[in-house]
Amino acid sequence: MNYRLRFLATLLMLALAGISLHAQLVFFDSTFSLVSDTAGTRDVDLLTIPGKVILQTGTNTDLALNKDIVVRYSNGDPSKISNHPTAWDPRTMIDGRVSATSFFELLPNQEGSLIRIDLQASRVVNRVVTRVFPANSVNFRVRGYSIYTGLDTVTFKKVKQIAENDRANTDDFFDPETARYVMLRVDKQDPSLTNPFSTTFGEIEVYGVGYLQQGTITARVRDAQVDVNWGRASWKANTPPGTAVRVQVRTGDTPTVGPSWSAWSDEVSIPNSLFNVYEPRRYMQYRANLYTSSVETPRLDEISITADTLLVAKSATASVLPQTAQILKESEFDYQVTIEADARSTGVDTLVLFTNIPLVVLAVNVNNLNMPFDVKFQPGQIVIGFGNTINFSAAINVHFRFTPFLDQTVLPSQVISKQSAQNPQRVDARFTGNVASWTLNAFGVPEQVIVGARADPNPFTPNNDGRNDITFFSFFVSNLVVERPVSIRIFEISGRLVRTVMDTRTTAQAFVEQNAIRWDGRGDNGRVLPPGLYLYQIKVDVDGLSPAVITKTVTIAY
The missing domain is CATH 2.60.120 (Jelly Rolls)
Incomplete structure (x- = not known):
């Protein structure tokens, strides 16, 4: 078989x-x-x-099709460059079509112009084909040309030269060469002194003996x-x-x-x-x-x-309630997973939420009865372990708190059984339109880029006694859809910089809870700073605008 x-x-x-x-x-x-x-x-x-x-292999496949192409004109005078509405774009030479709306025109007196094709990967090439427009029209043919290959855009090797061409469409073979770039040099055009014909290319095709990308x-x-x-x-x-x-x-x-x-x-x-x-x-x-x-x-x-064939559950479907909330307002939510069990179900021991969102799990109940649980935070995951295996049909409810800072927060999940821990089972969602039931939509527009900045604890005592040795800077970055620089710097009251705690790039993000930024009271030299009042400055460089800056105080005490 x-x-x-x-x-x-x-x-x-x-x-x-x-x-x-x-x-x-x-x-x-x-x-x-x-x-x-x-x-x-x-x-x-x-x-x-x-x-x-x-x-x-590329033997019967056009390696140039829809790749990349540029033309270097020998005469850059705009009057010597075609402005024909359907014949000025070089990409028409590698789009797989030859038609009145897909050809390239090189005006007369452009001998020496270069047409360079980037195959976007190294290939073993041995053949170049050109097709004229109108089809089979010898009047518009290229009268003489050279073919070059190269691995970069600087060094090229001439692999073929046709000094006098009488064919409307050309088809040239040469010894196989490893190349990423194939270049055609127009050596000769219509030599007529009055009303010479343009040179037209309906298509340039490249073939080889190597493998496709x-x-x-x-x-x-x-x-x-x-x-x-x-x-x-x-x-x-x-x-x-x-x-x-x-x-x-x-x-x-x-x-x-x-x-x-x-x-x-x-x-x-x-x-x-x-x-x-x-x-x-x-x-x-x-x-x-x-x-x-x-x-x-x-x-x-x-x-x-x-x-x-043994399942964690016959079915598992998740939703978040409520599904709408005000942006940047701390609120409480429920993540509900409905479990259906049967004879092939081994039971749910762990629920994994896939998110980088900092949230706090407050309680877990199963069929409205409290369930012992523990929570572990891993990169991109929140792992909730249950005190007992849920091997019956049930409604699992995870009650949590967080502050929505994105227009839309998606919380997919999976369930895991101890009996098959190496093969988790994805939890389903219900869909209303294209919106999954585990999606939270936030409404409102934040007025500021930096929101809710604070240091906690403040004062703090970095004396290594195990109590309040670290302070955490918490804040939200809002209104950013592309990454921008964000930093936290510590200054003495005199204005002297003593520590750069954070210097990175981010889009809208919540630096709170487990994502809060820690500071151990040390300066950039690694030494604990003396007791006193310090300034911490959170700065976000906003494109085209003045930076968003928040400056507050934090106290080191012993």
Whole structure:
């Protein structure tokens, strides 16, 4: 068989009092010619190495298509440069079309002009084709030309010269050369003294013997027969330097891909990686993306996608309430996860919120009963561990406090079971229009860029006694959609700078709670500063405006 579904049944001793059957499915492909979805497969070769996947060569593929192109005119006089409404743009020479609205005109007396194409990667090239407009019109042909190749824009090698050309369309082969840039020099145009013809290019095409920069093989939709918790993507590949294989997955609840399916997951570049898709779901499709920035190709030999038939929960759906709040006003919210359990559910032990938003978890209850919990903050995650396994249908409510500082705050999540801790299950959301139920929308417009600046504790005592040794600077940066410089500096009352606590770039951000900026009372020389009153200044450089600055006092005491 060209592909097979391998059921790996593993009996795991789970708990002291019994045995559970933990079935893992493995969708495994080691021959790809018959498993691909032709609609989603492009620029890969499934025949040269039987059953394996490599990149297609440039022999029959235009390497210049929609890349980058510039023209360097020998005569920069504007009157000698075409202003024809459909013939002035060099990009029409590499757009794959030859028509009255897609050609380039080089006016007479522009001998020596250079047309340079950037292939955007090093390729082994051996052929250049030009097509004239109007089609097959010898009057508008280039009368003489030279072809050059180069790895940069400074050094070029002449690989072909045609001193006298009588062909409307040219097709030139030369010895293969490794190049990123291909340049055509117009050596000769129509020599007529009266009313000479322009030189027109409908298209310039470049071909080679090297590999394309990128290709994709997309597999057919696979059926797990039941809803499963999708696991990890693994593969074996040969990846010479400058090449890579990365995998994406999507899942759904219908045999054909439709609106209810997840989007393609982010690419995973390391075998045995988790991927983020809708779960649990019955159907899955993967695609492998092959890349090269060299003259070699990666080779994909096999790929496997795992899934667990035992679920964390039959279903899990999250929402945040309320879904609207005033911007920059501290408020309390509920993150509600509705769990449905069945005989295949192992239970929820951990809830992970994916966010960098600083928030404070105040309480957790399950079916309106308080649940013991602990909270850990990790980069991009808030991990909430429950005191007891929730292995029954339930409504989990996480009560938290934070200050909305963005127009929209998104809080996706996943649930984890101790019995399958290496394979979390993504929590679903309900959608109203395109807005997920775990989305909080803030209203109002902040009047200032820096909001709510304070130091706490203030005074503080950096004497290493374990009490109030550190102060934390808390503030919000609002109204920024692009990164701008932000800094916190400490000055003596005289104005002398003694410490730069923070110097970075940021968009709108909340430097509060676990994101607050700490200061240990030391100067830039590493020594603890003497007791006294100091100034701290928070500054945000706002493009085109005067900087936003807040200056306040902080006291060191012993």
